[in-house]
Amino acid sequence: MSELNQAGNSKKHMGLKAKQRLSNSLVYVMLVIISIVWLIPFVCIVLQSFRMESTGRVGYVIPQVWGLGNYTRLLETNFPRWYLNTLIIALVVAILQTIIVLCMSYTLSRFRFKIRKGLMQFMLILGMFPGILGMIILYRVLDDLGLTGLHAVPGLILVSVASSGMGYYVSKGFFDTIPKSLDEAARVDGANRMQVLNKIILPLSKPIVIYTVLTGFMGPWADFVFARYISQLKPLGMNVAVGLQSWLATDTMVHDNYTLFCAGGVVVALPVAILFMCLQKYYVEGVTGGAVKG
C-alpha cells in the first residue's frame, strides 16, 4: 500500500516537473513573440533610415543600397533648429518643473495648513477638465506677449512649467514615506523648516528628483498638441514632434520624406531612449509608487 503510494507520488512529482518545463518553454515562446512584435517597428525605422535607393515607402524592409544620405540630408532641413528648440525646452522644463513639483509635493506632504485638503480636492477637479480646452486663450495670451510662432520656445516653456504643480501625486507619495521623526529631530536640534528641507529631506530624495527630472525632460520631446498650436507651424518655432509630423502631412510628402522622417526619428529617439534606459530604475520606482498610492 505504502509502496504504491510512493510510486504514485514520485510519478506525480515527475509529472509536475515536466509540466513546469513545458509551461516555461511555452512562456519563453510567448515572450519571444512579444519581443519580436515590440521590436519590429523600431528595427524597421532604423533600417529604413539607411535606405538610399528611394525616399518613399516600399514593401520591403532591408535596404538595397545602404548609406548615411538621409542623415546628412537632415542637416540641410530645419531639423537641427527643431532639435535645438526641443533640447532647450526639455532642459529648462526639466529643471523648473522639478523645482515646482518638489515645492508643491513637499508642502502637501509635510505641512498641515488650513486650505490643504481643499487645495488638493480643487486640483483633482481641475484635472478633470480637458487640457486642450485652455489652448485657445493661452495662445492668445502668449500671442499678446509675442511668444508664439517664431518665438514659440519660451511660450512653450512657460505653459508647460506653469501648470506642472498639478502633477504632484507621485512625489508626494514619495515624501509621505520618509518618516516625520527625521524632521522633528532636526527641528529639536534648532533647524528651521528650510534647513530641514535642504539638509535632511533633499539628500534622501535622489530617486524622486531623478524621476521628476526624467519625466520633465522626456515630456517636451513628445509634446505635440500645444507645440503645434502655439508654433502655428512656423518652421523656426516648431519642436521635433511638430516638425517631423509636418513631413508626413500629405501622401506626396510621405513619398518625398519617408526615409528622412525615419532618420530624424532615430536621431530624436536614440538619446532619449538611452537616457531613459539608464535611469529606468528610478522611473519604475516612481510609476509603481504612484499607481499604488492613487
Place this chain on the structure above:
Amino acid sequence: MAPTFLFQEHLKGRSMKKYTELEYLRLSKGKKFLYRLLSSLASIPEKLWNGIKGIGRFFAKFFLGIVHSFANLGKTFVNGDWKTKLSYFIMGFGNISRGQVLRGLLFLLFEVVFIFYMVWPQGGLYWLKMLPSLGLQGPEKGYDEILDQHILIPHDNSFRILLYGVLTIFFIVAFVYTWRANIRQNEIAEKILASGKKLKSGKQDLHSLVDDNFHKTLLALPLTGIIVFTVMPIIFMVLVAFTNYDAQHNGYTNALFSWVGLEEFRTIFSWDVGGVNYAATFGEILTWTLIWAFFATFTNYFLGIFVAMMINKKGIKIKKLWRTILVLTIAIPQFISLLYVSKMFDKNGIVNGALQSLGLTTSAIDFWGTPSLARIMVIVINIWIGIPYVMLIATGILMNIPADLYESARIDGASGWKQFTKITLPYMLFITGPYLLTSFTSNMNNFNVIYLLTGGGPTNAAASGAAGAVGHTDLLITWLFKITTQNEPKYGLASVIGILVFLVVAIISLVVYSRLPSVKNEEDFQ
C-alpha cells in the same frame, strides 16, 4: 469578499427588489451578477444626487462663511480703536502705526496698485463696464479724409474684454481678501498688545517665511502658475461656452462676439442645425469615446498583468531583458512610434506589402479606411503602447502578494486559473483600483494615440456636416481639437464640448470612486 456594501442604505426604498445577505448568497452565479449590476445602476442617481448635494453644501458653507466674516468685520469696526478704524480705508495703517512697517507698507502698496488699476482709463472699471456687452463698436472700415481711403476705425475687442474682465474680477476678489486680512491683522494686534506681548518685527516676519510660514513660500510660485495658466483659462473657456465666439464673431477682424446664453448647448443637443444632426454626432462620438476608454483600459490592464506574470514566473531567465524590450515603447517618444506604425499599416505600407508578397491577400487591406477595422486597430496598437506601464506596475505588486497565500491554495488543490481569479486578480484590483479609474478617464482624453494614428479618420459621412470634419475614430477630445483648429473655428461649440467632457469624467469618477474596494473595504487586505 462578501459584497456587503451592496446592502447599505443607498439601496433602501428603491423600487428594485432587495435581498438580505443570506438570500443573496443563495442566488445562482448569473443572478448574483445581474443583481449586482442592477443595484449599481440603481444607485447611480443616488450617487449623483449626493454629489450635487455635496456641491450645494460646499457653496452654502462658502457663502455663509462670507456673510459671517463680514459680520465679524462690522464688529471689529465698532470695537476697534482709531488705528483699526482708519485701516478700513487706508490699508496697512494699523500695522505701520503699531511698528510693523514692512507688513503695513505691503498692504498699502497693494491698495495703491489696485486703485490705480481700477481707475485707469483702460483699467479695471472700464473692463467691468464692457463685460456685460462684450464690446459695442465692432471692427468696421471708416472713411479717413486725410488718407483718402477706408481704414479700420478703432474698435472694441470682445476677446480682450472677456479676458481682462475675468482678470479684473480675480483682482477684486484678491483685493477683498487682502483687505479682510488687513483688518484681521489689526484685530489680532490689538489683542496681542492688550495681553502685554510684543508684535512681530519685519525681520521676524521675513524669517518666518523660511520657518513657520515656509509652506507659503513654497506654494507661492506653483499656485501662481496654476491660477494663471490653468484656473483662469478654464474659467475663461467656460464663459466662452455662453458666447457665440467663432470665426464670424472673433472680435479681431470680423464682428464682435456676445453673450448668447445656452445657445451653443442647444446646438449640440439639437437634431437639426443648418441640416446637421449635432445630437446624433455627439452621441456617436461619446459612445465611441466610452467604448474606446473601456477597451483601451482593460485590454492593457489584463494583458499587462498577464505579461508581468509571465516574466515573473519561476524559472524564467533574463527577466531584465524582457522588461527592457517592452519598456522601449515608453522610452521612445510616442509621436515617432505611433506615426511610424500608422504608416506601416497604411494602404501602401509595409504590412500590406508583406501580406501581399506572402500571398495572404491579393489586394491591400485598407486598415485606416474601414471604420470598424480602424477602431479595432487603434485599440490593438494602443496595447503595444500601454502594456509596458501596466507591466511595470503589476510587477511590483505581484512580488508583494504573500507567497503563503499561493502555498495554501496549492495544498487545497486550486488550479493555476483558480489561483489567478481568487488571489492574484482580487489583490491587483484592490491595490490598483484608483489607477484603473484614472487610466479610464485619461484614456477618454487620450489625444496622442488617436490623433497620431488615424487623425480621427476615416471620415464619418453621416456626420460630415458637423463642425470639424468628424471621423469614425474621433474622441470628444480630438473633435474639440478639430473644431478649434479648423479653418472656421467654433470656439463656443468647442467650449461646450469641453464642459461636457468634464461632466462625463466627473460623473464617472464620482460614481466609481466610492465603489472602489480599496476605498470601501479598506481593511480587507490589510
